[in-house]
Structures are given as structure tokens and as C-alpha cells.
Amino acid sequence: MAEYLLLIVILLPFIGGLFVAASHNGDDGVSRNAANVAVWVVCCNILLILKLFSLLGVDQNGLQTAYLPWVVAPGGLLSFCADILSLMIVLSIHIAVLIGVFSLRDSCGSQKGVLFFSQLFLCITSGFFLAADLFTFYVFFVLMIVPLFMQIGFCGGAGRKTATRFFLYNAWGAFLLLMSVVAIYALQDQKATIYIENISEIKLSGNFAIFVWSGVFLAFVLRLPVWPFHYWISSVNTVIKNPLVFTSVNLMPISGLYGFIRFWPAVLPEEIAALVPVFEVLCVMTMLYLAFSGYSSTGLRDKLFSYIFIYYLLYLLGVFSPTDVLKQNIAYSLFAFLLVASGLIMIVFHIDKESEKLQNSANGILCLQPKAAFSYAILILAGVGFPVSALFWNNFVIVSEILNTNVGIGSIAVFTMLLAAIFLLQNLYDLRDKSCMLPGQEKIYDIDNLRFVVSTIVMIVLFLSFIKPLWFVY
């Protein structure tokens, strides 16, 4: 049963996407049908993923070893598997996209295109995170660019230049990974399947090892906002006007992070190992840069962007620490983090839209939006690491391992987390400051009941994840 469920989880969003594309717009031109189809498809898939969790038979002692059986697609080309880490990421991405779909309610006109590509994106990301072998992994790694490129270029409101930049950066990454994958296949028995779980144990030597691991490294780094490769993502984020596209773009770096978790060899070639501290310094400098720019920027979305990427880089530093015990903590923390980030995106886009009605700044706007204010405050508390979600305890472990490896890097990472927390809190206070309210703000609307319910559910899920990360496994 598990094999079929895995395939259904991957294929269902694609089928749902076709239904979305086929649905009719309402008389007012709003694609309410398409949104409803998308919501139901994602909800069904979430239920299936939860069922998969129960089939894993996880307990507190065997999280990393619990695997579902392999599934070989017709033709024997693609194979899939699941463990807690991959299922947690797939689940969180589904929930994030679902929240993104709900945040489209503010948008005018037909959103059918965005919804279709978001379903396609879900299908491909599920395939990517559930890939069992190297070839499947590579195929979905490359395919992931397509729906995002379409979303950014055609539906997201970004210009041709930004979409091209996105494509070029990611195409380079795909090309480099292709070189490395071909090289690995060339070295191994070409008929044998190379499974993802064994990939970090592959023994390569000399220049060949340097070539392969450098290619892998650069391919994943290009997906992450590490200086100087962060430019594509920062330039995309500043111009996107659609919350669902914004959510999808911000989910993209997880593929790089996940790649590092799966690929990064247990024993690095000396030449590469010597460069790891340099890369860690680069990561932490990027974190500092993001924290400073987030602190100084006045835009809500810029702050949110900085916050999201500071945390991605924290996880990346966790991945580089020489221990395997962090995978579980990264999975739990990432789950809570994605929920918080997508919830914040939903509210921030609403606030941004409403603040356009104001002539001055958005300060004080939350006084007129009690539901948004409540949701925003709780999500920020969870986001900055207060003990209301799984972020708190798992980040504690991740930070402690980073500090154990390198105190300097760990301390700077904590400092950047603090700065991120401060600029988010300051922003919250500004938005709730009654003294900044000006006359003429009567036309400001709060989030609707549906989105308030969604954010409340997110808060409940976060709180339950704080008490027990796998509370939904039965």
C-alpha cells in the first residue's frame, strides 16, 4: 500500500493541476473554482502524507532509519522512498502552499495560471524530496525550475529580466549537478542504481573527487542565498507581487539544503574539507549581511525575506556540522519554520495591500486589524524562537552543535538570529503603535474569517509541534 501511496502523493497535485487548468472562472473573472480545487487537492494530499507517516511506524528511537519500501515507476527509471526527514519537508511544503492559496483571496482577476503551476510545483517538489536514487533526484532537481520560472515570469509580476536571471542561475546549478552525476555514474557500475542514502558514502579520490564534490557543492549553493549567489533570489523577492509565488520562491532553497543533507559526504576529500570553514564563514557573513539589511530596511517584505534566509543559512550551518544527529532536529525545526514563514507571508501581503490605501507608512495599521494583529504577533513570537513551536527546542540543539564545532561562527549565528528577532519585533510594535494612526484609515480591512481560521490552525499545529513534534503520527 505504501508504494502506491507514494506515487499518489507525487501524482495527485499534477492531476489536480489539470483540473485547476480546466476549471471555469466565475462571472466576475475570479478563479474561485480553481482555488477550491487546489485547496481540496492539497488537503487530500496532506491526509495521504499523514497516512504515510503512520505507515513508517516511527517511534522516538528509530526516526532516521525508518524507510518506506522502494517504488519503481513503469520502465524502472524513477524510484522513490520516504523517511521522516523527507516526509516532514513534503508535508510542510504542502501546508505552506495551502496557506499560499488562501492568501490569494486578496488578489484580483484570474489566478488560474499561478494555481496550476503551484500544483505542478508541488508534484515536482514531492518527487524531488521522495527521490530514492540519483537519477530521479537529478530529474526533479532540474524540473523544479520550470513551474517557478513560469510563475515568476508570467504570473508573479516580475519582469523578463528577473525571470531570466532566475533561470540562468538555476540552469547553471542544474548543469553543474549534471556533470557531477554523470561523473559519479561513470565511476560506478553504470547499470546499478545509486541510492540517495548511500551517496555520501561514495569514495572518490584525487582531482576526480574535487571535480565531483565541487560540482555538487556549487549546484546546491546556487539554490541557496549564500553570498555572492544570493542575488537571484533577492532580486526575485523584491519584485514579486503574488503571495503564492512569493511562498513558492521562498521554498526553492530547501532543495539546496536537502541536497546538502543527502549528498554531503561523511568523509570529505582533504582539498574540499579545507574549504568548508571558509564556506561556513561565507554563510555566517551572509547571515550578518541579511540581518543588517533586514534591520535597516523599511519594507515589510524585505524584513521577512531577510528573516527567512537567515534561518535557511542557520540550517545550512547545522548540516555542515560534523554530526548526523541534527537531521531529525533540522526536520522538526524546518517544519515549524515553514509554517511560520508561510503564515507570515499571508499576513504581510494582506498588510502590504491594505497599507497601499494609506498615504504615509503602514505604522499603526494593526490597530484597525485585530485578527491580523493577533495572528501576526503569535507567528512572530513563534518565528523569533519563543517556546511556542518546535523551532525553539530544535534550534537550541542545532545552535549548540554549531557552537560545539566553532564558537565564533555559532555566536555570530545567534547574534544574527537576535537581530532578525529584533527587527521583526520592532516592526510588530510599529504596526501596532496607535500614536502613528492618522485620520482616514477607516477603509482598512482586517483579514477575513477564513484566513483567520487558517492562521489559528497554523498556531495550533505549531503549539502541538512544540509539545511533541510528531503528534500527528498515529
Added chain:
Amino acid sequence: MIANIVICLLALGFLSLWKLRRRYDNAVATVSLLLLGALLFYFVRNWHAGVENTFLLLWDSSASGDIKISINSSPQIYNIIFPFFTIVVLALFNNLLFRFEKQRKLFSALIILILSSFILLISGDNFVQVVTFVFVIDILSQVLVQDIYAGRRYGIYNLAADMGLFLIFALMRGKLDSLDMTSLVEYYNNGKYQNLIVIVMMLSLFIKFGFFIFHSYLLDLKSAKFHRLILIPYMSTPAVALILFVKLKAYLVESALFCGVFNAVLVLTLIWGAAGAVVIKNLKEKALYFSMMIMALLARLAAEKEFVWNVSFSLLLICGFCFNCCLYYLHYYTNRNNTIVLSAGQNGKNLMSIYIVAGVLACVMAAFYSALLKVYPMVGYGWFWSFVLLFMLAAANMFTQVLKDERNKDESLLSCKTLDYRPLPFLTLMLVLSVGVVYVHSTEIVFAISSVLMFIFLLWLKPIERLIKDDYYNNLQNADFFSGFYDIIIARPIKFIGRILTLMVDFVFLEKTLVSTVMLSAAIVVRGFRQISREGAVRYVLFILTAFLVLAFYFLRSKI
């Protein structure tokens, strides 16, 4: 058993949050007070019966060991919890008598939940439990503060202090591979980065205590409601700092760096607190300055090696809160005007109330000094007499300001409604303190009486008013040296660096240098290829020759 009490408190707290009609508000608040009183009675009975046990709840597992929520019922834990329990009962009692809250039951629920978190913090013996409940208390305190302006810096400063604790606990957990707090001293002797840990720990504690240089966030609380403000030093951040200090002391006192800095900061805090309590006319700010002084004293006592948290120390904390209550009553009987000089008693009735508050305050001070006398050998004569004199002078001066001559009376206040006279809180406070003094400190009763006489003598003598005239410090009322200091030293540079970095890195370096260079290079290459791809016999020959050259090169290298 403390665990039972915590469960009851949590149940009571959450039940009080239940939405009910307004008419049940008083009833719920009264029931809460009665139940809390019963729980306090049960707590004291168990304490005296010497009931000892440990409650353990497995929260989560990790590679470094299980995270457990532990609640130890040991005499030491009972001792530490006792003052906070009493303070909460007194606060609930005040909540019932004075109509300062629209929804009393919500306020009751909030402080009951804070008390539960305090108990869990005090009982915690692992890093995760301690840091979790520090954060939880901060969130609840933020709700307690309520006011956006007051909560702004309060939240940010506390977050900075919490992240400091988070950093050092994470570092210790990583190095020790254990979550157990008892290994702190072992870590100091054998671990690494001791100085870093001491500095961060010290900064976090100083911020939480609200000591000199870090106190400006506490002063922002003047815009919060008074009845909430008086609770904050004793049921929120500074009290958390005191508990943390007691827990981390074993590590800190090993460091010579800490001892020097700590003593200097305490002396400065005491002096600054006394100066503020004398100079500032805003009653809320005065309350905060007095609290600063008391916290400095408590920290000084707790820093001693032979320090044991006993009843005398608990009484000091309770008296500190009672002192704040007196300031609240003063505020209440001066028509809720914060600037006390302008709100002197307009009529006999209110004037009488103020005299009664002065009487209660004298009792509070008597209890406070008698408890202090019990523990003073630890701090020595210098600290003891400096504190007693400064505190008494500042308190006497406050009443001098309230009962000041007619010149400063605000005419507009004369039309204010006369407030009713409520003897019950005063009688209760007197009763509590008398019981405390007589039961615990009967030997110090002479000193207690003499301190009351001393206070009355200072009230009559008005030494500060004779020495310094009002005009000298009128322009100091709104001066806030330290918020400007932080803005200039920390906030603005970060903003400036952020803007420069965004401009330099993203725009100048990446957009205008790297990306432009790559684009230009690509354009040059494309142009070059276009040039050589144009039609022409010479180019064809050139291409063929190049191909032959490449072939020849590889043929020669292949050594066939």
C-alpha cells in the same frame, strides 16, 4: 507536593481565562483569590511538614539526554517559591479591592499563570526547562505590561538577554553533552570559553535585573498602568534575574572578572536608584527607582558564598512588593496623578489617607530593615548602612514632596472627585508585615521600631528639601540619558551599516560590477563569434587551418 500545586494553578489560570459574562467577573476573581489562598496554606503546611519528592515528566528525547520537566519539592525550593506565592496572593487581593481592571478575572489568570511559570523555573534543573520558562515568563510579562510604548524596549531588551542565555546554555550543552545544570562548576573548571560565558551571562543578568546602564527599558514602564507596574519588578524580569542568578551563581562567583564588575555595577545602581528616587517627581518612575535599589541589595546578598535563600530573604522580597503597593495607594489617593508634587492632598480626607499610607510605609520599612538586619552580616556594614540611609532618605523625601506646601498645588485638581477611603488593604499589609516581623524576627523588633522613628524624624526634618531646591532638578524630569546612548551606539550604526551594505553589496558590487562584467564579457564573446562567422574565403581558410592545428597537436601528444 509542589507538582500538585502547579497543576492546580495551571487549571485555575486557564479556567479563569474562560469567557463569562461581565457580571461573573467579581465572583471568579474572588474564587480565584480564595483558592489561591487555600493553595498557599497547603503549600506552607507541606513545607513545614517537610514533604520531599520529585515529579518528573518526560517532554522529549535528544542525543544529549531526555528533556524532563522536573518539579522538586525540597526545602530550598519551598523557600524560593514562598515570596512569589505570597506576592501573587497580595496582588490578587489588591485586584479585588481596587477597581483597576476592566476584567479582573483575566488579570488574575495572568498572574496565576506567571506564578506557575515561576515555580517551574525555580524547580528546573536542566538548561531547557530553565530557558523555556524564562522565555515563557517574558511572553506573559509582555502581556502584563500591555502598553505598546512601555512594552517596546522592554520586549527587545528582554529578548536580547534571553538570547544571551540561549547562547550560553546551548554552548554548555554542546560542550558538556548534557542538559544537567549541576555540571556548571565542573564546566568552569574544565571547559572552554569561560570568559565568553561569564561576559554573556553577566550582560544577560544585568539587563534582566535592570541594573545601571541597562535600566532605561524599565523606566519606559512609566506609561504602563500603575497596578501592573508595581508587580513587574517582583513577578517578572528582575525577579527572574534573581532566580537565574541564584542558579548560575556557582559558575559566576568563580570568575574574578565577574566579582569586580558586579560590585561596581551594584554600587552604581544603588546610587543611581537613590538619585532617581529623590529627583524624579513621577511616582511610577520613583517606584521603578526604588525597585532598582532593592534589586541591587538582593543581588548583593545573593552573591555571597554563604548565601542561603531563607525566610528573611523572602521577607525582603515581600516587603519590596508591599513598598510598591504603598506607592500605588499613594498614587490612588493623589487622584491618580503621576506627578506627585502637583497632587498634594486637596482635602482632609485624602490627606488623611496619605498619612495612613505613610504609616503603612513605615511598617513596611520596619519589616524590611528587621529582615535586612537578620542577613546583614553577609553584606557587611558598609552596604547595610548605605542602603538603609539612602532608602530612608528617598522614601521620606517622597512624602515631603507629596505633602508639600500649597505653592505647587494644581488648582484644576481641587475639583477632582474625592476618592473613597479603603482601610482594608492597609490593615492587611500591616497585619502581614507585623506577623512577619514578630514571628520571624522578634529579636530585631527594637531595630524595627527605631527605624519607624527614624523615618518619622526624617519626614519632619526634610533634609533633602533643605539641601536641594526643586528648581535645580526640574529640567531633569524628562532627561533619558541611556536611551539616547543606545540609539547612538547600537541602533543607528546597525541601520547605517545595513543600508551601506545593501547599497554596496547588492547594487554596486553585484549588479553594477559582477553581473555587468559577465554580461559585457558575454556580449564581447558573441560579437567576436559574429565577427569570425562572417562570410569570406580568408575566414574559411583560417578555420580549416585552426582545425588542422588542433588535430596536429593531439596527434603529436598521443605518441602514436
